Amino acid sequence: AIIRVTLRRLITRKRVIGLALFASAPAIIVLFASTGDRGADRIANLYHDTTFGILISVALPVIAIVNGAAALGDERRSHTMPFLALKPIPRWSIALSTTLASVGATLAIALVGVGLGWLAAGSATGDWGIGQGPALAALVAAIGYGTIFVPIGLLTRRATVIGLIYLFLWEASFANAVETLAPTSLSHIALQAYVDIAPGISPAEALGTLEPSLGKALFKVAVVAVVSLAFTTWALHKRDLA
Numbered sequence: 234a235i236i237r238v239t240l241r242r243l244i245t246r247k248r249v250i251g252l253a254l255f256a257s258a259p260a261i262i263v264l265f266a267s268t269g270d271r272g273a274d275r276i277a278n279l280y281h282d283t284t285f286g287i288l289i290s291v292a293l294p295v296i297a298i299v300n301g302a303a304a305l306g307d308e309r310r311s312h313t314m315p316f317l318a319l320k321p322i323p324r325w326s327i328a329l330s331t332t333l334a335s336v337g338a339t340l341a342i343a344l345v346g347v348g349l350g351w352l353a354a355g356s357a358t359g360d361w362g363i364g365q366g367p368a369l370a371a372l373v374a375a376i377g378y379g380t381i382f383v384p385i386g387l388l389t390r391r392a393t394v395i396g397l398i399y400l401f402l403w404e405a406s407f408a409n410a411v412e413t414l415a416p417t418s419l420s421h422i423a424l425q426a427y428v429d430i431a432p433g434i435s436p437a438e439a440l441g442t443l444e445p446s447l448g449k450a451l452f453k454v455a456v457v458a459v460v461s462l463a464f465t466t467w468a469l470h471k472r473d474l475a
Contacts, residue, residue, distance in 0.1 A: 239334035256346025267357035298396030301382030328465035336379035366431035415441030426450040
């Protein structure tokens with residue numbers, strides 16, 4: 234019931250339309266590029282560059298941050314948290330349900346962007362396996378960003394601002410400029426999975442000290458998810474939820 238109600242609150246018509254258009258930018262770019270006289274290799278490179286540079290590094294993190302911050306944050310702002318917390322529901326169950334809803338809402342929108350890009354690139358290049366890397370990278374990014382910002386949204390009203398500062402200042406600037414900081418970037422961890430499935434793409438240069446590995450990427454975001462759930466459960470126990 235908590236998952237269903239949270240999803241209904243996160244997936245509103247206006248939000249879905251706006252965020253889905255944002256996530257569909259790579260597909261639109263590839264679609265227009267395929268109408269010109271370009272070879273399959275150039276279109277494939279364009280697809281990977283725009284998919285990682287726009288969808289995985291920007292659109293998907295922003296969507297996940299917005300959903301994660303709102304999962305419990307909206308309950309606090311609308312003063313409905315006491316009604317949820319006072320019911321005989323374990324705090325871990327509330328944390329797990331809202332986190333699943335956050336990740337699920339992000340994946341639903343990511344599915345639109347990845348699916349349309351996959352369709353456009355596959356039609357233009359004839360390579361129907363071209364979207365596997367982006368799909369797995371989207372899964373990693375959705376779990377990573379979607380879980381870590383649920384407790385932040387519970388603790389502060391400025392969770393979205395904090396998330397955007399982390400995304401555009403830390404990940405886009407410091408983690409790209411200093412190779413040793415790449416492991417602290419969730420988008421770089423998503424790139425680990427991407428490059429493992431699609432080796433040789435130009436975004437691979439941004440990996441820094443990381444090695445392509447789907448398994449390691451999934452393990453890292455799984456650890457992030459477990460720590461986030463534990464912290465959210467603790468916060469629900471200790472914080473004044475009125």
